[in-house]
Amino acid sequence: MLRKKRTYKLLQRTSWDFLLLSVVLCILTGLALFFYTRYLLDEELEEQLESRTAFVIAELEEGRQVTSIPPLMEIGTSDRRLEKSFRDTMLYDPFENEPELFRELTSTVELDEKIYHVIVRSHVIESDDVLEPIVASFISILAGAFFVLFFLNKKRNRKLWEPFFGSLTRLKSFSLQSDEPLIFPESNIQEFQELNQELVEITNKLKVDYRNLKQFTADMSHETQTPLAIIQAKVENIINQNDINSTQYGELTAIQKEIKRLSQLNANLILLAKIDNHQFPEQEPINLTRLLKEKIENFSTLTSQEFQLSVKKRPKSLMMNANLAHALLNNLLTNAVKYGDGDKPIFIHILHNELAIGNYGKKTLRNPEKLFDRFYKEGKHPKSNGFGLSIVKKICDHYGFDASYIFKENHHVFKVIF
Amino acid sequence: MKILIVEDEIALQQSIALFLERDGNLCEVVSEYGEAQDKVAIYDYDIVLLDINLDDGSGLDILRRLKRKKAQAGIIIISANSSLEDKLEGLDLGADDYMTKPFHLAELNSRIKAVLRRGKFGGDEQVRFNEIRIDTRSRTVYVNDISIALTRKEYDLLLFFVVNQGRVLSKEIIAEHLWGDSSDLLDNFDFVYVHINNLRKKLSKETAKYIKTAYGSGYKFIAD
Numbered sequence: 001m002l003r004k005k006r007t008y009k010l011l012q013r014t015s016w017d018f019l020l021l022s023v024v025l026c027i028l029t030g031l032a033l034f035f036y037t038r039y040l041l042d043e044e045l046e047e048q049l050e051s052r053t054a055f056v057i058a059e060l061e062e063g064r065q066v067t068s069i070p071p072l073m074e075i076g077t078s079d080r081r082l083e084k085s086f087r088d089t090m091l092y093d094p095f096e097n098e099p100e101l102f103r104e105l106t107s108t109v110e111l112d113e114k115i116y117h118v119i120v121r122s123h124v125i126e127s128d129d130v131l132e133p134i135v136a137s138f139i140s141i142l143a144g145a146f147f148v149l150f151f152l153n154k155k156r157n158r159k160l161w162e163p164f165f166g167s168l169t170r171l172k173s174f175s176l177q178s179d180e181p182l183i184f185p186e187s188n189i190q191e192f193q194e195l196n197q198e199l200v201e202i203t204n205k206l207k208v209d210y211r212n213l214k215q216f217t218a219d220m221s222h223e224t225q226t227p228l229a230i231i232q233a234k235v236e237n238i239i240n241q242n243d244i245n246s247t248q249y250g251e252l253t254a255i256q257k258e259i260k261r262l263s264q265l266n267a268n269l270i271l272l273a274k275i276d277n278h279q280f281p282e283q284e285p286i287n288l289t290r291l292l293k294e295k296i297e298n299f300s301t302l303t304s305q306e307f308q309l310s311v312k313k314r315p316k317s318l319m320m321n322a323n324l325a326h327a328l329l330n331n332l333l334t335n336a337v338k339y340g341d342g343d344k345p346i347f348i349h350i351l352h353n354e355l356a357i358g359n360y361g362k363k364t365l366r367n368p369e370k371l372f373d374r375f376y377k378e379g380k381h382p383k384s385n386g387f388g389l390s391i392v393k394k395i396c397d398h399y400g401f402d403a404s405y406i407f408k409e410n411h412h413v414f415k416v417i418f
Numbered sequence: 419m420k421i422l423i424v425e426d427e428i429a430l431q432q433s434i435a436l437f438l439e440r441d442g443n444l445c446e447v448v449s450e451y452g453e454a455q456d457k458v459a460i461y462d463y464d465i466v467l468l469d470i471n472l473d474d475g476s477g478l479d480i481l482r483r484l485k486r487k488k489a490q491a492g493i494i495i496i497s498a499n500s501s502l503e504d505k506l507e508g509l510d511l512g513a514d515d516y517m518t519k520p521f522h523l524a525e526l527n528s529r530i531k532a533v534l535r536r537g538k539f540g541g542d543e544q545v546r547f548n549e550i551r552i553d554t555r556s557r558t559v560y561v562n563d564i565s566i567a568l569t570r571k572e573y574d575l576l577l578f579f580v581v582n583q584g585r586v587l588s589k590e591i592i593a594e595h596l597w598g599d600s601s602d603l604l605d606n607f608d609f610v611y612v613h614i615n616n617l618r619k620k621l622s623k624e625t626a627k628y629i630k631t632a633y634g635s636g637y638k639f640i641a642d
Contacts, residue, residue: 233523
């Protein structure tokens with residue numbers, strides 16, 4: 001069985017997509033802003049350090065005494081040169097009374113054969129203090145904008161798609177039986193107008209086809225039933241002429257039987273077509289138990305078959321077309337009588353939403369899956385017309401009932417779940 | 419009885435007429451819509467058999483004309499269409515019965531008699547055959563004015579026999595009359611035999627003899 005794909009509502013889906021996109025955009029632009037601003041601040045910091053170093057070196061070159069101000073600036077002498085380099089370092093800040101992160105620039109300058117190291121430092125933390133509010137305010141402004149946009153969009157979308165939903169509602173209430181034309185709401189969106197036009201064309205074509213099919217069924221029934229009626233009448237008149245013998249009578253009644261078979265075949269085909277065409281729209285409450293009792297009573301006058309009806313739970317109330325309810329029960333019971341063993345009773349169980357009819361049988365059927373197919377016959381059964389169960393199935397499908405077959409405890413059981 | 423048969427299939431029309439005339443009915447046949455309209459406008463009939471699907475018009479319009487004229491005729495629609503809507507429309511318009519093709523002529527005959535009995539035109543609800551009297555209103559059967567108790571099927575069977583007296587009725591025709599479409603359940607028609615046997619037992623010795631077998635497997639209701 002195919003799993004049903006999960007579906008979403010159009011407006012919900014677009015809203016969610018918008019929200020998701022907003023969040024992703026906020027995060028991405030926030031991150032970009034964060035790194036770019038930090039890069040700019042770092043640049044600025046390093047420029048400051050370089051410029052301070054340049055001041056210190058200029059002072060040294062002038063020959064003036066420069067005192068160290070740790071940890072912001074330190075000057076020392078050394079016997080070897082160091083590469084000019086930036087690095088981060090944790091140092092104790094006596095004013096803050098805790099270790100702080102500093103960015104330092106180490107430079108080397110050679111004056112009067114002496115090598116000086118100049119280290120200038122600046123607090124990194126200061127730049128972070130600037131960075132955070134910038135990014136935070138940026139993100140909140142962006143989020144705010146998206147939030148407003150979200151509601152505006154939602155409202156707009158709803159208005160924009162309104163004609164579409166209107167068309168959908170009309171389409172859902174479309175019925176082939178009804179003669180009322182399908183009128184769709186006007187829209188100034190070209191695609192919706194086109195959609196509506198197409199829908200009108202398709203539904204009109206459907207109605208024409210449906211009418212033709214109905215006409216065809218009626219014609220078909222008319223065309224075949226009339227010749228049958230003529231043959232029937234002629235045969236009956238021959239039988240009532242006094243100059244026939246017993247053999248001829250036998251032949252003539254055999255013809256009558258075949259006429260009946262043909263006309264029933266015809267009637268069954270028409271019934272199936274009519275169910276297909278939904279030509280049984282009228283519904284009424286069906287009392288399953290009472291209907292079954294009626295059927296059993298009627299059957300008892302034409303077969304010696306014993307029926308055992310047991311109502312285990314009051315059946316749920318059914319809304320069905322009366323003709324189809326009769327056809328359903330008739331076919332199920334007829335099937336049980338035809339294929340059962342006349343000496344063994346047929347059981348009928350009614351549960352709340354379940355009807356089970358079982359007839360005796362020696363072994364399970366060979367092709368139970370084909371049982372509900374039109375014209376399928378299990379073995380060569382002379383009494384079968386290959387229609388009964390396909391009508392049962394068709395009626396069940398029509399009402400969304402479930403029809404099934406099982407072989408259980410030497411019984412062929414047909415079950416209908418309402 | 420004067421019967422008008424409106425049926426565009428000549429072969430069927432002729433067969434029906436042949437069957438009904440044997441009972442001494444006077445049958446007129448028409449196959450065209452216009453002709454049928456003229457006939458019902460001018461003449462009065464006891465029974466009109468009406469095919470709905472005529473080549474050049476609808477039998478329902480003829481039915482309307484009959485009703486407008488307040489004709490006393492009993493009207494039976496014969497249609498090849500088993501559609502419920504048609505049937506309901508026909509009966510709503512005032513038809514007395516509706517038969518779907520193909521049908522047995524004996525069945526048609528029994529329906530005609532039933533319509534005549536119910537007749538708004540002073541039909542007799544008593545059906546008599548020698549010492550048998552059937553009161554169709556109370557569904558009671560009397561033999562020599564003594565009522566006898568019959569089951570529903572036995573009563574239907576006897577009435578069917580009496581109205582089709584003198585005709586050969588096959589088990590199939592009887593079964594279909596008694597059980598309609600369910601009759602194909604009868605595989606050997608023993609049940610028809612059982613019901614006929616029970617009926618014979620309940621009738622008096624003389625009357626039981628009216629039910630005769632014909633050609634070994636059929637029946638015929640006839641006085642000696």
